[in-house]
Amino acid sequence: MLEYVEVEGVRNLSGVKVPLSAGATALFGANGSGKTSFLEAIYLLGVGRSFRTHQSRPMIQHGAEFCRVVGRLSEQGRSLTMGIEKYRDGGAKARLEGEPVPSLSDLAQQLPLILVETDGLGLLTGPPEGRRRLLDGTLFHVEQGFLAVWRRYAQAIRQRNAGLRRGILDGDSAWREELAQTGEQLTAVRAAVATQLGEKLCEIAPQLSDDLRGVELAFRPGWDRRETLAAALDKSAQTDKIQGFTRVGPHRADIKLTRDGVLVSEVLSRGQMKLMFVAIKLAQGQLIEALSHRAPFYLIDDLPAELDQAHRAAVCTELGAQRQVLLTAVDRGSLEAAWGGHPLELFHVEQGVISRC
Ligand SMILES: Nc1ncnc2c1ncn2[C@@H]1O[C@H](COP(=O)(O)OP(=O)(O)OP(=O)(O)O)[C@@H](O)[C@H]1O
Numbered sequence: 001m002l003e004y005v006e007v008e009g010v011r012n013l014s015g016v017k018v019p020l021s022a023g024a025t026a027l028f029g030a031n032g033s034g035k036t037s038f039l040e041a042i043y044l045l046g047v048g049r050s051f052r053t054h055q056s057r058p059m060i061q062h063g064a065e066f067c068r069v070v071g072r073l074s075e076q077g078r079s080l081t082m083g084i085e086k087y088r089d090g091g092a093k094a095r096l097e098g099e100p101v102p103s104l105s106d107l108a109q110q111l112p113l114i115l116v117e118t119d120g121l122g123l124l125t126g127p128p129e130g131r132r133r134l135l136d137g138t139l140f141h142v143e144q145g146f147l148a149v150w151r152r153y154a155q156a157i158r159q160r161n162a163g164l165r166r167g168i169l170d171g172d173s174a175w176r177e178e179l180a181q182t183g184e185q186l187t188a189v190r191a192a193v194a195t196q197l198g199e200k201l202c203e204i205a206p207q208l209s210d211d212l213r214g215v216e217l218a219f220r221p222g223w224d225r226r227e228t229l230a231a232a233l234d235k236s237a238q239t240d241k242i243q244g245f246t247r248v249g250p251h252r253a254d255i256k257l258t259r260d261g262v263l264v265s266e267v268l269s270r271g272q273m274k275l276m277f278v279a280i281k282l283a284q285g286q287l288i289e290a291l292s293h294r295a296p297f298y299l300i301d302d303l304p305a306e307l308d309q310a311h312r313a314a315v316c317t318e319l320g321a322q323r324q325v326l327l328t329a330v331d332r333g334s335l336e337a338a339w340g341g342h343p344l345e346l347f348h349v350e351q352g353v354i355s356r357c
Pocket residue numbers: 010011012029030031032033034035036037038057058059060061062330
């Protein structure tokens with residue numbers, strides 16, 4: 001579990017140290033008080049970047065040169081201090097037990113995070129990239145060596161596309177082979193994790209709402225898998241050359257989310273989509289826990305938004321069964337009502353100051 005978090009210079013938060021409950025911790029406070037910023041700080045610690053911006057600068061407090069987040073993790077008798085600093089010029093430093101580590105992914109390995117952000121519905125309605133990230137983010141925590149294969153594929157596809165733009169096709173057969181081989185590997189593990197995620201989703205979604213009975217998750221690998229990736233690449237080669245990019249392969253993969261055969265984005269209401277989004281994230285968290293034997297930390301921003309009282313309570317019942325959860329809301333009453341009297345460590349946020357109630 002994450003025992004505490006210290007935040008320095010993330011948006012309006014400075015000199016903040018919050019001890020976290022082993023179960024549920026909740027932050028409430030007015031608009032603009034700093035709730036999402038606190039979640040953003042924990043996400044930065046666990047993932048190495050913000051979920052609100054791709055750059056460091058907007059996140060760093062006005063007038064400050066850098067921001068820093070430190071947290072202490074304790075698990076199965078061992079404890080570990082993790083820290084990250086981000087600088088205005090885009091630089092970053094990550095530390096484990098005070099020692100610099102070469103890659104931010106070394107931090108990310110330590111702390112599986114499941115984020116339910118307020119504008120996350122793009123997972124259902126937006127481009128496939130977010131849905132690929134759902135699969136890849138899961139695999140990162142459960143499949144050893146996944147990141148290395150993912151990086152090799154990304155490098156090979158970059159090379160092929162760069163070649164295509166210059167009118168060269170398969171100039172070097174070594175990286176053509178690399179592309180086909182890593183692409184097949186990537187797809188095999190994605191297909192397996194998508195099946196498991198789909199099974200978990202079918203269990204969890206109806207617990208959150210009867211309207212989510214009949215939801216399904218189907219994996220789309222990015223090419224017709226009745227043939228090998230190598231064959232599919234060969235077949236599309238001439239058109240790829242004309243268009244200047246590779247049209248088939250795992251970089252075009254997607255997952256299709258349906259209810260009774262109809263795309264959820266076409267049939268669900270806003271509130272139902274939020275419930276579906278939460279169900280997917282819970283399914284991801286539970287799958288990571290089942291496969292890696294490590295309980296993820298759930299970050300749920302503005303839980304009550306867009307949900308009626310009954311559905312808030314249903315979400316809280318599912319969340320309450322998870323290990324460590326951090327929730328936010330504008331008002332205390334709605335959180336306490338939804339949480340239904342189970343233990344909840346409450347903090348009030350006011351102009352960047354976080355105090356225990
Ligand atoms: N780089 C920055 N430096 C200082 N303050 C910032 C920076 N970026 C944003 N802020 C301010 O930080 C405050 C906290 O924002 P945050 O998004 O955390 O609020 P919130 O409590 O989640 O509000 P809401 O309920 O509206 O979602 C806001 O007042 C915002 O204007």
